[in-house]
Amino acid sequence: MVEVVSGIGLGVGLWFWFWGTPVLLTRHSILFKLHHLSVADTLGSMAIMAGLLVRRPREWPLLVLAVLSLVMWNTVLGYVLAYCASARQPVSVETPDGPNH
Amino acid sequence: MTLLQGVLWGMIAAFWLPLYPTLRRGDIWEVMLALSSVATKSSLILLMVSVIRDDWMMGLVGVITLSVGNAGFMLLAHLLRRLGQTGG
């Protein structure tokens, strides 16, 4: 039973990884790639860690911590990357601070 | 343990994929995407191996890498955006 549940988790996670990561090799837009990659890296990694957690409940503090930091960082990073990659501004003129700086 | 070994081989195969955007002369943000992918995948592989070997130390390293290593990456993203540098 444990084997089957953990195998399903690991398989789903690996499938997510291989669904999202090869998008990097294509020539789609950056936001398309970002969407696929964040889904693959967040959901796939969470599924893999759930599979590991079922198989090895003794190491739960590590795995729960990893899941929490993964979810937090990947959400923030996805937002920051989307914001930074889509906002293309021209070279800006520095504020007129004159010679006294 | 053979299932875990097979999954580990699959993860390593996926780990090789983000190397391609660094090879291609494209947008610098694609390299940033590859970096985020590599960072996540490397700590996941470390966690996986720690479960296979039943080794707490390696798992701890993976978790710390996952939670701390991304901060510099965010700073770098903001710096690159401020530069307006698109690479190529």
Add this chain to the structure above:
Amino acid sequence: MDPTIEVIALLLPLTAGLLVAETNPYRALVIRGVFGAMSSLLYGLLGAADVALTEALVGTLLAVILYAVAVRSSLVVRLGVLQQDFQAAAPEWVTLTTALQQAFKSWHMQVEWVPYEQSQALERALAEREVHGICTRSPTAVIQAKTRVYRLYEILQQEGVVPIVMYDQPVTSSEEPR
């Protein structure tokens, strides 16, 4: 040895080669981050937890940030202009800005305009090495550039976007006999 470790170790020289072959400094920075993540994984797999942590914290966080600051501060050309000239938003300034961006793009350099109030302040900024060069408008409405960096002079003369002269720094402040 475990074959999985060998396959991951193979990534390291490959990424290092890519890093060395990269000419754009910003892309090289990001590839340095990729390399740091990979080597941290390898050290962890080989059982060196302390080295892996150090690589993750110093190699990918501190080194990348420090290099980014260094590249940012060294690959920017600061050009001084007069406030009243620049605020006119004349078409020749727009043309000059885009032409300079194009010219510096192959050197991965950025142009940063520093406005000054008076022409004396502008000249003094050039003399005191506050800016790398200045752009002034002559009475015949032609924009001229003056620089004290010889390499900048070479690049701009080669690209030919703006007439440029070299600024000779006086060795002493005393006047030369005529």
